[in-house]
Amino acid sequence: MQRLSIEELEPGMLVGRTIVNSEGKPLLVKNTALTEHYISRLKTLGLTSIYVKNDLSDVEIPEVVSSTVRISVTKTLKNTFQNLPSKGQLDTRALKKSVSLLADDIMSNRDVLFGMYDVSTHSDILFFHSVNVCILAIMTGISLGYNELSLMELGVGALLHDIGMAFLKPDVFNKPGPLTPADSELVKKHPENGFNVLRAQGEIPLRSSHVAFQHHERWNGSGYPRGMRGNDILEYARIVAVADVFEALVSDRPYREGYAIDDVFTILRKLSDVYFDPYILDIFMSNIAPYPVGGMVKLNNGQVAVVLSTNKANPYRPQIAIVVDADGSLLCPALKIDLSQERHIQIVKILTGKEFKLFRLLLNNSVTEIRQNKPRTGWR
Numbered sequence: 001m002q003r004l005s006i007e008e009l010e011p012g013m014l015v016g017r018t019i020v021n022s023e024g025k026p027l028l029v030k031n032t033a034l035t036e037h038y039i040s041r042l043k044t045l046g047l048t049s050i051y052v053k054n055d056l057s058d059v060e061i062p063e064v065v066s067s068t069v070r071i072s073v074t075k076t077l078k079n080t081f082q083n084l085p086s087k088g089q090l091d092t093r094a095l096k097k098s099v100s101l102l103a104d105d106i107m108s109n110r111d112v113l114f115g116m117y118d119v120s121t122h123s124d125i126l127f128f129h130s131v132n133v134c135i136l137a138i139m140t141g142i143s144l145g146y147n148e149l150s151l152m153e154l155g156v157g158a159l160l161h162d163i164g165m166a167f168l169k170p171d172v173f174n175k176p177g178p179l180t181p182a183d184s185e186l187v188k189k190h191p192e193n194g195f196n197v198l199r200a201q202g203e204i205p206l207r208s209s210h211v212a213f214q215h216h217e218r219w220n221g222s223g224y225p226r227g228m229r230g231n232d233i234l235e236y237a238r239i240v241a242v243a244d245v246f247e248a249l250v251s252d253r254p255y256r257e258g259y260a261i262d263d264v265f266t267i268l269r270k271l272s273d274v275y276f277d278p279y280i281l282d283i284f285m286s287n288i289a290p291y292p293v294g295g296m297v298k299l300n301n302g303q304v305a306v307v308l309s310t311n312k313a314n315p316y317r318p319q320i321a322i323v324v325d326a327d328g329s330l331l332c333p334a335l336k337i338d339l340s341q342e343r344h345i346q347i348v349k350i351l352t353g354k355e356f357k358l359f360r361l362l363l364n365n366s367v368t369e370i371r372q373n374k375p376r377t378g379w380r
C-alpha cells in the first residue's frame with residue numbers, strides 16, 4: 001500500500017483503504033478500481049492524497065483503534081464543536097465516554113504501533129486531527145505508566161485541546177494557504193478561549209483545561225500564550241504539544257500534502273530539547289511505526305520490499321516480503337524475511353510516490369509479457 005497524491009492517481013489503481021467522512025459514510029471503498037470519474041470526485045471532495053494497493057500483497061493493517069470507535073468519537077467531537085457556540089455547554093458525559101472507548105481499544109491493542117492511514121476531507125480536518133491527537137496522547141500516557149484517572153484527564157484535554165477553535169469560522173482553519181494577520185491573531189487566541197470554555201464546565205478536570213491553555217507552549221520558552229518553559233509546562237500539555245505537531249506534519253492539509261513518516265521523524269528529532277521535552281518525545285516516538293504495514297521500502301542491497309508486520313519491541317526491524325530484486329527484476333513468489341533475524345539487511349527509505357509508479361509499470365509489463373508467452377525475462 002502506498003500513499004499517493006491525487007495528481008499521481010491513475011485509472012485502474014485499487015483503493016488501499018476505505019475513505020470515510022466524519023459521519024462514517026464511506027466515500028470510496030477498499031479495493032475499488034479508480035476511474036477518471038472517481039479521481040475527479042476525490043479532488044472535488046478536497047482530498048490531497050489516498051492509499052492505493054501495491055498489487056502484490058493484501059496485507060491486513062493492524063489498528064490501534066477500531067474504525068467503529070474512531071467514527072463514533074469523531075461524530076461526538078463534531079457535535080461538540082458545532083453546538084458549543086449556540087449552547088455554551090459541552091456534553092461532558094459523552095466526551096468522557098469517548099475518551100474511555102479510545103483508551104479501552106488502545107489498551108487491548110498494546111502491541112500495535114500507530115500508523116497514519118486515515119485521510120480526511122477538508123471540512124473534517126479539525127475533528128480527525130483532534131481524535132488522532134487524543135489517541136497518540138493516550139498511547140504516550142500508557143507508556144509513561146499513567147493510571148486510569150490520569151489517562152482520562154490527559155485524554156479529555158487532548159480531545160478538546162483545540163476547542164477554542166469552535167468560535168472561529170470554518171473557513172479560517174480550513175484556509176488553503178497562509179492566514180492573514182487578522183486571522184492569525186484570532187487563531188492565536190484559541191488556547192485561552194479553549195481554557196475559558198473548559199473551566200466554565202463543572203465536570204472538566206482543571207488539568208484537562210490546562211492542556212487547551214498550554215499545548216502551544218514550547219520547551220525552550222518560545223511558545224504562546226505565556227512563553228512557559230521546561231517542566232513549568234504541564235506534562236499532559238508537553239505530550240499533546242508533540243502529538244499535535246506530529247499529526248499536523250503527517251496529515252494532508254488543503255495547501256500541502258502530508259510529510260512522509262521518515263521526514264517527520266527527522267523534523268521531530270531536530271526539535272527535541274528545543275520545542276519538545278526530549279524524554280516525552282522519545283516515549284512518543286516509540287509508539288509510532290517508522291515503516292507502516294503495507295508500505296513499500298527500499299533496502300540497502302537495492303531490493304524493494306513490502307512491510308508485512310511490525311514488532312513494537314523492534315520497530316525498525318519489521319517482517320518484510322522482498323518483491324523486486326536489486327537488478328530491478330520481480331521476485332515471484334516474494335521472499336519473506338524477518339529483519340530482526342537478518343541484521344545485515346537494512347531499510348534505507350520508504351518508496352516515494354514516483355518510485356511506486358515506476359514499480360507498478362514494471363509489474364504490469366512483466367504480467368503482459370507472460371500473457372503474450374514472451375520469454376520470462378526479469379522473473380525467477
Ligand SMILES: [Fe+2]
Pocket residue numbers: 161162190215216
Ligand atoms: Fe492548537
